[in-house]
Amino acid sequence: MKRVDDFRLKFGKRELVPIMIGGMGVDISTAELALEAARLGGIGHISDALVHDVSDRRFDTKYVKGKTKFYKANINNSDKSIIKFDLGHLAEATKLHVGRTMEAKRGDGMVFVNVMEKLTMNSPRETLQVRLNSALDAGVDGITLSAGLHLGSFALMADHPRFRDAKLGIIVSSVRALQLFLRKTARLDRLPDFVIVEGPLAGGHLGFGLDWAQYDLATIVTEIAAFLKAEQLDIPLIAAGGIFTGSDATQFLQNGAAAVQVATRFTVSNECGLPAKVKQEYFKASEEDIIVNTISPTGYPMRMLRNTPAIGSGIRPNCEVYGYLLDGNGNCGYITAYNEQIALHPDGKNISVMDKTCLCTHMRNYNCWTCGSMTYRLKDTTRKAADGSYQLLSAEHIFKDYQFSVESQILLPV
Numbered sequence: 001m002k003r004v005d006d007f008r009l010k011f012g013k014r015e016l017v018p019i020m021i022g023g024m025g026v027d028i029s030t031a032e033l034a035l036e037a038a039r040l041g042g043i044g045h046i047s048d049a050l051v052h053d054v055s056d057r058r059f060d061t062k063y064v065k066g067k068t069k070f071y072k073a074n075i076n077n078s079d080k081s082i083i084k085f086d087l088g089h090l091a092e093a094t095k096l097h098v099g100r101t102m103e104a105k106r107g108d109g110m111v112f113v114n115v116m117e118k119l120t121m122n123s124p125r126e127t128l129q130v131r132l133n134s135a136l137d138a139g140v141d142g143i144t145l146s147a148g149l150h151l152g153s154f155a156l157m158a159d160h161p162r163f164r165d166a167k168l169g170i171i172v173s174s175v176r177a178l179q180l181f182l183r184k185t186a187r188l189d190r191l192p193d194f195v196i197v198e199g200p201l202a203g204g205h206l207g208f209g210l211d212w213a214q215y216d217l218a219t220i221v222t223e224i225a226a227f228l229k230a231e232q233l234d235i236p237l238i239a240a241g242g243i244f245t246g247s248d249a250t251q252f253l254q255n256g257a258a259a260v261q262v263a264t265r266f267t268v269s270n271e272c273g274l275p276a277k278v279k280q281e282y283f284k285a286s287e288e289d290i291i292v293n294t295i296s297p298t299g300y301p302m303r304m305l306r307n308t309p310a311i312g313s314g315i316r317p318n319c320e321v322y323g324y325l326l327d328g329n330g331n332c333g334y335i336t337a338y339n340e341q342i343a344l345h346p347d348g349k350n351i352s353v354m355d356k357t358c359l360c361t362h363m364r365n366y367n368c369w370t371c372g373s374m375t376y377r378l379k380d381t382t383r384k385a386a387d388g389s390y391q392l393l394s395a396e397h398i399f400k401d402y403q404f405s406v407e408s409q410i411l412l413p414v
Helices: 031-039 051-059 063-070 087-103 124-137 153-157 175-188 217-230 246-254 264-268 276-284 333-344 359-364 375-381 395-404
Strands: 009-011 014-016 019-021 043-047 110-116 142-146 167-172 194-198 237-240 259-262 290-293 302-305
Touching (some): 031 110, 063 087, 087 110, 110 124, 246 259, 246 395, 264 395
Parallel strands (some): 043 110
16 A cells, blocks of 8 residues: 655655645744654745744844834824835845755755745835845745746846756746746756645635636646646645644555645744644644634635634734735735724724735734645544643654655544
8 A cells, every 4th residue: 555655756866755745824834843844755845925024033044123103103104105224134034044054954855935926015026036146046945836826936036046956946826827937947057856736625825716616726736747648747746724633644646636725734832933822722723723814914715713803803004024025015914994984983993904914924923724625634643631721742753754654644642
């Protein structure tokens, strides 16, 4: 009977365990989690979401404090168009976060950074270029382009000396999205090294509309594999979204996927950046507690727990501190929704904003409980203590369960 360990993800002559841990931000996929995946021979991700704040917490830098002080006078102004990121600081923070992680890497695996196009930062092209190139400067093994089509992202790295050396890949949810990307980047004569095919059961932002339930991962993987074969493109496909057991993973590997990307089960690992109390909320969740809504200002539907504190929160926009979702004109969907509520409640007290949420602030404070569709099954992967709490797991335990399990079995902790 086949198991995940019978397969290998091949990058040239390099072979890896075909398990990739997704890049959950903000610092949910911590460096420690990514490093464990690499040590065990797979691929781990860190995320560059809110990288200044992550740097401040990891290395005691003061980027967020400095930005807040610089724009303090604008806090009560609804116009956020002047809020800009210092590109030098952005480069420094990225190099610190990525570079220190790479310095600590051990084992035969790899560490990638997840870079979201939807973090527009009031200067979409310039900030994205700095993020991408600074990650390459810092020696990252690879970059996964996520949360957007990234039609211009390869071009932003084309002059970097590691453009053809680092592993570069993209997340898509349809053949059409991949076709658009390949068409746009054709002139660079540089194919992606991998394509992550993310289905409708994934956690966080989805590459589908509210009709997501009409799609399924296996069908999309088959369609994209057929397209690549027809075009004679040898690009490894990595299946993602709803893959909960080693047997789930093996099925995709037997059907042509080169690897799988998993994340939900690692949210309750010791190495995950979520606070312990939030991990217990994930354990306790029922299937009915998992919803898909449109409160994200990015424009994408988002899967999260029904009781996530971010839903309906009416906090003031925190762009002077963060501002990662400001578009090129300094606008954000949450600012608009917040101002509409202020117009109805001029005193600003006890307002609730249901349409959108201040995603930057809530993700930074772990109050936006994004999750995968299988989160309700987490309680079946561990043991419940007498006080009602659930035992956390090591990333190694979860990784090896994926790697070696058969017959849909899940190995419980000792």
